[in-house]
Amino acid sequence: MVSQFSYADERLWHVGYDFDFVDVGVPGLKFTFRYVSADYVDPTHMSGSEARELRARGARGNEWERYNEIAYVVQSGPLKNL
Known part of the structure; x- marks a missing residue:
């Protein structure tokens, strides 16, 4: 994330979602x-x-940020865990 969301008196909320594709066959x-x-x-x-x-x-003002990430960890072979 780019913003720190840590200014004095700043109020914030956040929502997040994580999905592990192992449940659909893609470990x-x-x-x-x-x-x-x-x-x-x-x-x-x-x-x-x-x-x-x-x-x-x-x-006073406001700020917001959206963050998406998709990651893959190699499961086997010479690049395992990369």
């Missing part, structure tokens, strides 16, 4: 999904026109 293949959403972000930690507008109004 070593895995899928991961994560979504994180945060609000009450201090605009001094943000950049761009939205941040300038929020600072001018004295308001």
